[in-house]
Amino acid sequence: MKHFRDPWLVIGARGMLGTDLMVTLNQADIDAVGLDVDDLDITQDGLVQRVMDRYRPGLVINVAAFTDVDACETRQEEVFRVNARGPENLARACRFTDSFLLHMSTDYVFDGRLGRQCHEDDPMRPLGTYGKSKAIGEQLVRANLPDSHCILRTQWLFGLHGKNFVEAILALAETRDHLKVVNDQHGRPTYSLDLAKAILEICERGFVGVLHVANDGEATWHDFARKILELSKIDHVRVESQTTEELARPAPRPAYSVLNISRFVELVGSPLRHWEEALAAYLDSRPRKGHGFKR
């Protein structure tokens, strides 16, 4: 087992994954300090250095990002500052404080055109601004901290502390009797609490390099929507298929970016549970009333 010195620093600690990560680390009795944009804006180089110097963390976990994929297309400068320059600032500061950096990334660094699952070493070919900014963020982390980083790619997150697809479908089901949902994009829906626990395991093993982590199984958004309604016992809503082209969102998205998780399975011994089981657990634990949207 790898032991990083105290404290661990979680950046983006009030986001969807960050909140679950702080709960998970606290439960494991890890001395973790959670910071978010109000405490530490990662685009501010000098501030990053000062904060890192104050804490001198053994491990930094960066889950901060600009994550609104469609908004990325119109706010490009800001997106690259947060998703590329931010991790670069953290990686450079980590060099001076001798800290390890675990940095979160995404399946959107791939174009989804390989016709098979995406492996860690496949070339990155992002389609939209979000994916491009995350791909550059990865490269800057690798370049600045070659031996002391872990880049974790995940996909299709849902969790209790953020805006997500599950809540969007449940909200629509309150006012609609039919929905159209995209059926030509494939991924692995992933519960942020399961991912948070996996992150802790990966840190304990001291993995260096790129790793894909997501719940087991795969789905289209259409499959995912149907399962959300089925498990919620909502039977008055018909779910029709739609193509990506028909939906015409501002940002392009990969068609088949299912992450290959065999490297993770080899590392920890088993995959995360199937996404359907994770979804059932999520639905059981969410508040009965309201949708708990962060924004």
Ligand SMILES: NC(=O)c1ccc[n+]([C@@H]2O[C@H](COP(=O)([O-])OP(=O)(O)OC[C@H]3O[C@@H](n4cnc5c(N)ncnc54)[C@H](OP(=O)(O)O)[C@@H]3O)[C@@H](O)[C@H]2O)c1
């Ligand atoms: N959500 C997904 O489906 C998904 C899929 C694949 C990968 N990921 C990756 O997983 C990670 C966590 O995603 P998430 O869904 O938990 O994101 P999230 O809920 O949007 O949380 C990100 C957090 O980062 C904060 N932040 C934004 N700009 C910052 C800055 N300049 N300095 C410091 N903090 C800043 C945000 O604050 P504000 O809310 O105030 O902006 C927010 O609290 C990200 O790296 C994301 O790219 C997410």
